[in-house]
Amino acid sequence: MSAALPSIGFIGTGIMGGHMARRLSEAGFRLRAWNRTAEKAEALANHGIEIAASASAAAAGVEVVICMLSSGPVCDAVLGGRDGVIAAMRTGATLVVMSSIPVETARAQADACARRGLGYLDAPVSGGERGARDGTLAIMAGGEAGTVEELAPLFAPLGRTTHVGPAGSGQLAKLANQLIVASNICAVAEALLLAERGGADPARVREALLGGFADSTVLRQHGERMVRGDFTPGGPAKYQVKDTSTALRLARSLGLSLPIADAVDRLFQNLVDHGGADMDHSAVLVELRRANRSAETALDA
Incomplete structure (x- = not known):
């Protein structure tokens, strides 16, 4: 990953994700965003965020992909498969799933990323819409400690991050x-x-x-x-x-x-x-x- 602020693909810009994407853009990160309901993502264009036509397009070529979708099945549907986000990510990039998903889903995603030479963190958040808006979220990160440390500048505009253990521990x-x-x-x-x-x-x-x-x-x-x-x-x-x-x-x-x-x-x-x-x-x-x-x-x- 480059020494400069990493480029970000942001997947899921709903009640909380929209605020999180906005805060990252305001902090100087370059973002490309996608949402299943396109109107929710399009509103972010006013904050200098590029709007992607698909989730895989949002993920292509960036250094970090953040997923803030609603559930494990939705995440798997968007992230997996030949045309999914993981397949579109470049080798060496990192997937950060900030959605609340089952522990076993997070571990399976981590394995899928490892097979493709991708980093992975499960980093769900607590604090609701207010925390997302104000950048005061509690972020619970599971995965490699070095990856959490490397992405500290990315997490800083969103809230307080604690590394809690290996992949799946964030969801626990x-x-x-x-x-x-x-x-x-x-x-x-x-x-x-x-x-x-x-x-x-x-x-x-x-x-x-x-x-x-x-x-x-x-x-x-x-x-x-x-x-x-x-x-x-x-x-x-x-x-x-x-x-x-x-x-x-x-x-x-x-x-x-x-x-x-x-x-x-x-x-x-x-x-x-x-x-x-x-x-x-x-x-x-x-x-x-x-x-x-x-x-x-x-x-x-």
Whole structure:
């Protein structure tokens, strides 16, 4: 890789990826971007980013390809195959998958890259749309330590990077993150619903809890969303349940029982099943209200 800032192909410019691509361009990197919904990528032309006609065109000839797609199957469909991104990348380039995907998918991608003489990192992120916009993401990197160090200038405009182990370890860290976040969101939603039903002002209860042991980023950001009733997606519920379900499948394969994660996964799945797939994951409060109304109706019947 050259001593100058590496050229980047950016695959996936949605809610978070668009902000990340913009920040990299503003930091001086030369980018070529592609998105399945073309309009989302085209808006980045105003930030000096070249728009590619296909994912493989975005990947051709650049030194680093960043993938920020929605799921493991989507990543595999875009990255793999004779006409995919990995096949289009030049020898010696590095693929950085910042999507949240299954651990085994990341390891298989790393093997595929190694066979073609490509570097590979799985480097999923946490921090939501706000973190992507402000460059405060937590980046959990799996792969060779030297590759993480080499790409430090690339990660710097996006957030704080921690190397957590070999390929697949970034996804393990992200699954741990998602279990904590999802559980915390559900706990905050239950607490605010309890306050609301008991006759207190949920907004004032949330304010009272700030700074105490119950304080958290979730209480501050998602608790605020809940009291305002603003569920415009920063992190859509359908992606939250994707991650909790992935974590539970991995846990079962390791012989683990995670009862809290099971309950949280069911709650988010119910939110998705009742029309909340594209709402922010803080809308789990809406599902709790719905479930309690249903229970009350059944008792009154």
